[in-house]
Amino acid sequence: MNTPLQNNSVTLSGTVVGEPTFSHEVYGEKFYEVTLSVKRLSGMEDFLPISISEHLLSDKFRNGNNVSVSGQFRSYNKTVEDKSKLMLTVFVRDVNEYDDTVNPNMLELTGFVCKPPIYRTTPFNREICDLLLAVNRQYNKSDYIPCIVWGRNARFAGGLSVGEHINVVGRVQSRNYQKRLPDDTVVTRTAYEVSVSKIAIVGDDVVDAPIAQ
Numbered sequence: 001m002n003t004p005l006q007n008n009s010v011t012l013s014g015t016v017v018g019e020p021t022f023s024h025e026v027y028g029e030k031f032y033e034v035t036l037s038v039k040r041l042s043g044m045e046d047f048l049p050i051s052i053s054e055h056l057l058s059d060k061f062r063n064g065n066n067v068s069v070s071g072q073f074r075s076y077n078k079t080v081e082d083k084s085k086l087m088l089t090v091f092v093r094d095v096n097e098y099d100d101t102v103n104p105n106m107l108e109l110t111g112f113v114c115k116p117p118i119y120r121t122t123p124f125n126r127e128i129c130d131l132l133l134a135v136n137r138q139y140n141k142s143d144y145i146p147c148i149v150w151g152r153n154a155r156f157a158g159g160l161s162v163g164e165h166i167n168v169v170g171r172v173q174s175r176n177y178q179k180r181l182p183d184d185t186v187v188t189r190t191a192y193e194v195s196v197s198k199i200a201i202v203g204d205d206v207v208d209a210p211i212a213q
Contacts, residue, residue: 008137
C-alpha cells in the first residue's frame with residue numbers, strides 16, 4: 001500500500017514569474033508563494049502556484065530564473081468574499097538541479113473518487129470527464145484535487161463510482177475562466193487542475209488518455 005508521501009508526487013521545471021511573497025507561518029517556519037511559468041509541448045504556458053519554506057528559498061527564486069522543484073499538489077480552504085474556496089498549490093519538498101531535457105511537468109496521484117464524475121462533451125464534440133480525488137496526506141489529512149480526463153477515456157472515468165480507488169498520471173495545468181459577479185461585472189479567474197494522461201483503478205492495468213496540449 002502506498003504511503004501518504006507516495007500517493008502524491010509532482011515535479012515542475014519552469015521560470016519564476018515575479019518575486020516570492022510571504023504567505024503564512026507555521027510553528028515559527030515561514031512559507032512563501034512563488035509563481036512558475038511551465039511550458040507545455042504546444043508552447044503554451046501554465047502559470048502555477050508553488051508554496052516553499054524559507055529554509056528552501058534562495059536567490060534561485062528570483063524573477064526570470066529557471067528552477068526545478070518536486071513535492072506534492074495540495075489543497076486548502078480559504079475564505080474569499082465570505083465564502084470558503086478550495087485553493088491549490090504545489091508544496092515544495094525539494095529544489096532540484098534545473099534540467100531542460102526532461103518533462104517539465106509530471107504528476108502522479110493515488111486517491112479516492114469523492115464526488116460523482118461529470119462526463120460531458122464540448123461544442124467541438126471532445127469528450128471530457130471531471131473527477132475530484134481525495135488523496136490521503138500525513139496526520140490524517142486529505143487533499144482534494146480536481147482532475148480532467150480527456151478523449152476516449154472520459155467515458156471510462158465517467159463510469160467510476162464514488163469511493164473508487166484510482167491512480168492517475170498527468171500534469172498540473174492552469175486555466176482562465178470568466179466569472180460574473182452579483183453586480184453583473186465579469187472578472188477573469190484562474191483555476192488549477194490535473195490534466196490526466198493515464199488512469200487506472202488501483203490493481204488494474206493503466207489506461208492511456210490523450211492529453212490536450
